[in-house]
Amino acid sequence: MADKYGLAKLAKKLEQFFNSVFVRQDGASTMTGALEVLTGSNASQVHVANSGTDGLFLTSTAVGHGSAIFSGGAEFNGTDWVARNEEATIIAFYDGVIYIDIDSGLTPGNTFTPTVRATITTAGIINANSYGIRTKQSVANFSSPPTDAELNAAFGTPETLGRGFMATIDDADGDTTCYLVFTSDASWFYEAMTKAT
16 A cells, blocks of 8 residues: 555654664763753753763753853753863853853863853843953944944944944044944944043
8 A cells, every 4th residue: 555645654754763862871981973852850951962961951950040041061960060062152041040151271071160151130231240241343434423324334324233332442543532432322432532641
């Protein structure tokens, strides 16, 4: 009998999909498929990778409230973070705060404590650790003070950028004249900066 509805083909595709999914408990052997589900007492994860222990981990943990974590280069084993690469990036959502952790110089297989580089709070406050926040900068032969046309050419119009866009401009005059510029509705505003001595 002919496979009028393509059921055999669908069954084959489903078989291929389920063969690519490997479910294991924490501490078991490494994955064999492209997708695996890891289960443990304090965390459950979906691991996406071609093979091995690296790749993307989507984690839900018992740590914090409303916890959800995206990580690359690191895996949460329910208690500790385990490096799966020399570098790791973790974006964690819990207790109403977004945490961005970035680490390097790690030893794959070893546990480590993630380093928080930036956070976004429930109040919408962005905190950048270590090196602060850098804004977009344009270095050109601006007028002093800069004109709307020059700022539009360098960054775009205030209407396109939206209210609250901030940037700095360097007048390309030997590190003498710099401005902090920002937008409000359809207008540019600026503040001349005083060079430190």
